[in-house]
Amino acid sequence: MTNLDERPSESLGVSDPSGDGGVAILEPRDVPLGGPRAMNVRRTLPQRGRSLIGAWCFLDHYGPDDVNRTGGMVVPPHPHTGLQTVTWLFAGEVEHRDSSGGHAVVRPGELNLMTAGRGIQHSEVSVGAGTGEPGATDASPEHGNIGGQTVGTGASGSNVLHGVQLWTALPDATRHSEPFFEHTVPPVITHQGAQVSVFLGSLLGQTSDATTFSPLVGAQFDIPPATEIVVPVEAGFEHGVLLDTGEVTVDDVPVPRDHLAYRAPGADALVLAAGASGARVVLIGGEPLGEQIVMWWNFIGRTHEEVVAYRKEWQRDVIEGADAAGRFGHTVYDGPALPAPALPTVRLRSRG
Incomplete structure (x- = not known):
């Protein structure tokens, strides 16, 4: 997924795992993903005061979205550098294509992971948008329904899209690697009555098959009603818990729906307690990255000059068509790629 802000702000700095050992609540902001019938997403990373949780640097949460009504997710080819994109769905289907040759339709309970490395371009489009084709229920069969909610095809023939899109920042030592794509299906396990999918990293004795470049974790938890x-968890990790559906507390702190609970390093366990309707949450975490980064639009670099150069290459090689074999390569798509926004009038900075 791309950042479609017309005036994207820079995100600066290193992980700041400061805190008193308690839980802080990060509020989402609404961002329209596209044109007049835009699908709205709720963005909790990056934001003022916190740009990273471990290597996690971007978190968009979307849906349940009626694709037939809104047009769903239609994101034309756009570039990335120095990061991984993580697509994880609760409902619906999204088709991915990229310039490394990656092509897959991701469904609930499956992971699409794209490593941009030195540079890549990709597109993401909802399957069945506006066609009336059957949609998916609001949970994979393994995870079941949360709070009795099923969102999917009814008499209206709606096609629902619901999920999260995340990025992780690549460490300096690996951020110039060749791009590649992975599609994996993690197993669903049971932990104290909850159903869990570990889609990145290691947790609860499970280790994802997907490639990571720094110590981190990503997992979905479906917690039955009135269950704690x-x-x-790794005590050296900082963690975030996003509430998707239902009610939950993290270490006795209530988390509003669509919000992200942050916990600084130091805890060796997290206590998740679901309310009367149960809860579906996404847990992310990682060892503080400890590196300076500059994130602007869809690029992650280390200096102002580097990001400016990435933008110049994208505009010249892809938008103007000067070099299809350049940094970002070529991908199959019926339509034009996204031009980069104008750079801000001030210098992009990094912080330590």
Whole structure:
């Protein structure tokens, strides 16, 4: 997924794992993804005061979205550098194509992971948008329904899209690697009554098959009504818990729906307690990255000059068509690629 802000702000700095050992609540902001019938997303990373949780640097949460009504997700080819994109769905289907040759339709319970490395371009489009084709229920069969909610095809023939899109920043030592794409299906396990999919990293004795470049974790938890679970975690990690559906507390702190609960390093367990309707949450975490980064639009670099050069190459090689074999390569798509926004009038900065 791309950042479609017309005036994207820079995101600066390193992980700042400061805190008193308690839980802080990060509020989402609404961002329209596209044109007049835009699908709205709720963005909790990056934001003022916190740009990273471990290597996680971007979190968009979307849906349940009636694709037939809104047009769904239609994101033309756009570039990335120095990061990985993580697509994880609760409902619907999204078709991915990229310039490394990656092509897959991702469904609930499956992971699409694209490593941009030195540079890549990709598109993401909802399957069945505006066609009346059957949609998916609001949970994979393994995870079941949360709070009795099923969102999918009814008498209206709606086609629902619902999920999260995340990015991780690549460490300096690996950020210039060749781009590649992975599609994996993690197993669903049971932990203290909750159903869990570990889609990145390691947790609860499970290790994802997907490639990571720094110590991190990503997992979906479906917690039954009125159930409390204790999740052992790495004490050196900082963590975030996004509430998608239902009610949950993290270490006794209530988390509003669509918000992200942040926990600084130091805890060796997180206590997640679901309310009367149960809860579906996404847990992310990682060892503080400890590196300076500059994130602007869809690029992650280390200096102002580097990001300016990435933008120049994208505009010259892809938008103007000067070099299809350049940094970002070529991908199949019926339509034009996204031009980069104008750079801000001030110098992009990094912070330590």
